[in-house]
Amino acid sequence: MKVNFRQKCLVALSVLLILPMGKVTLAVSDHNDFYNVVMQDGADPWVYKHTDGFYYFTKTTGGNVTLWKSAQLTTIDAAPTKVVNTGGSGIWAPELHYINGAWYIYYAMDDGDNVNHRMHVMENTAADPMQGTWQYKGQITDSSNKWAIDGTVLQVNGGLYFIWSGWEGNVNVRQNLYIAHMSNPWTIDSERVEISRPTYSWETNHSPNVNEGPQVIINGEVISLVYSASGSWTNDYCLGLITADISSDLLNPASWNKSNQPIFSSGNGLYGPGHHSFTKSPDGQEDWIMYHVAKYNNAGWNREVRMQKFSWNADHTPNLGIPVDPNLPITLPSGETMHARYEAEKGTFGGDAYASSSPKGSGGLKAGHIDTPDSYVEFSVDAAAAGEYILLARTANGTAGGNWSNFQLSVNAGPSSPFYITNKGWENWGLSTARVQLKAGMNKLRFTKGEGYGEIDFIDIKPL
Structure with a gap:
């Protein structure tokens, strides 16, 4: 029996699971929630919502700057990309302004030696940063020309300021936060001013001492500079807060006041949250923070990207709370399109594959044991219109050796392609994504054995 089921997101399922005693259960439902993994691999996320309604995202890739362009926050991982070649090496924490x-x-x-890290800037005058030509404008520095990373720009009261993390001298003793005035987006025209150095115990518990990843957000008359502190390679990495009045002299260190406690740190089984960015929901009504965390306890620099909504304190500073429980769904950012969710245990199984218990799975069950060449789990998707769709799967990989794994994903019996799953342990669910071309009407999505092993909790389907 088949049911044609139209949904708000224009995707529906027409396969029913017929259970004992004649009970019939739909294998798909509309969902307005997600589990807060945005990218299953990456660090130093930067996301910017432009006036064209799109989100522009970038992160540390090491060898270049890669841009993503997405209409929705939760689908950034599967969005179209553009690589901007920068030359050099050690490309860290890019930001797009x-x-x-x-x-x-x-x-x-x-140039291959960390001691020579400096900040640089490129310009593009096209309306869309995914188009046009990126031109190198040069190194951006003050007269000291010391080690510098994690630069960001503050635009306030018609003025332009550059804020970054740097060394006081030529040796890595500690990373301080500095600010300087800019005469244009590629030129600093004042001396650098130190506005923060690691002093509290939660900033100095690892060596070298670190203040880095500064990000600014303005609410009312308060500028909140939220920064990362402690060792980025440890579970102690966290976010601290420095504030200034919007009308104060921002080049005067006395204008900046540091909170004596971190405002966002490890919790709910997530470790080392840091190096974040702030953005708005698609409808502009909600504030969201995007940040990286370790993939598992003591994972060091093996990190993933998550996000969650935040509120404001009475003093106009951000109330970030604690990292959201990774096994509890949270409501989609307001204005995002709902998606069709297919619980994996309700798919069609072949070979040795079958559904089994999942203590942290969305429905208490998962699809697994896709361990032999003839094993698979298949989903039937009825698309209301032909076109490109985004597939988001809650996946896990605990393959011995710690390597990535993949399924082979085929659509409508066409050529298969790898569907990658990072390795962070069984029941430590992450996010795997792909863009799939669906025809109008019935489509078959099949996951078969690839490299290593993996499991699926559910898949979500959204129009691109």
């Missing part, structure tokens, strides 16, 4: 009608990428780069 729109200033005075042009696009600017700020990024740290060295």
Whole structure:
């Protein structure tokens, strides 16, 4: 028996699971929630919502700057990309800013030796940063020309400021936060001013001492500079807060006041949250923080990207709370399209594959044991219109050796392609994504054995 089921997101399922005693259960349902993994691999996320309604995202890739363009926050991982070649090496924590009608990428780069990390900037005057030509504008520095990373731009009261993390001298004793005035988006025209150095116990519990990843957000008359502290390679990595009045002299260190406690740290089984960015929901009504965390306890620099909504304290500073429980769904950002969810245990199994218990799975069950060449789990998707769709799967990989694994994913019996799953342990669920081309009407999505092993909790389907 088949049921044609139209949904708000224009995707529906027409396969029913017929259970004993004649009970019939739909294998799909509309969902307005997600589990807060945005990317299953990556660090130093930067996301910017432009006036065109799109989100522009970037992160540390090491060898270049890669941009993603997405209409929705939860689908960034599967969004179209553009690689901007920068030359050099050690490309860290790029940020994309729109200033005075042009696009600017700020990024740290060295020549193969970390001691030579400095901030650099590129410009693109096209309306869409995925188009046009990126031109190198040069190194951006003050007269000291010391080690510098994690640069960001503050636009306030008609003024332009550059804020970054740097060394006081030529040796890595500690990372301080500095601010300087800018005469244009690629030129600093003042001396650097130190506005923070690691002093509290939660900032100095690892060596070298670190203040880095500064991000600014303004609410009312308060500028909140939220920064990362402690060792980025440890579970102690966290976010601290420095504030200034919007009308104060921002080049005066006395204008900045540091909180004596972190405002966002490990919790709910997530470790080392840090190096974040702030953005708005698609309808502009909600505030969201995107951040990286370790993939598992003591994972060090093996990190993933998550996000969650936050509120405001009475003093106009951000109330970030604690990292959301990774095994509890949270409501989609307001204005995002709902998606069709297919619980994996309700798929069609072949070979040795079958559904089994999942203590942290969305429905208490998962699809697994896809361990032999003839094993598979298959989903039947009825698309209301032909086109490109986004597939988001809650996946896990605990294959011995710690390597990535993959399924082979085929659509309508066509050629298969790898569907990658990071390795962070069984029942430590992550997110795997793909863009799939569906025809109008019935489609078959099949996951078969690839490299290593994996499990699926559910899949979500959204129009691109």
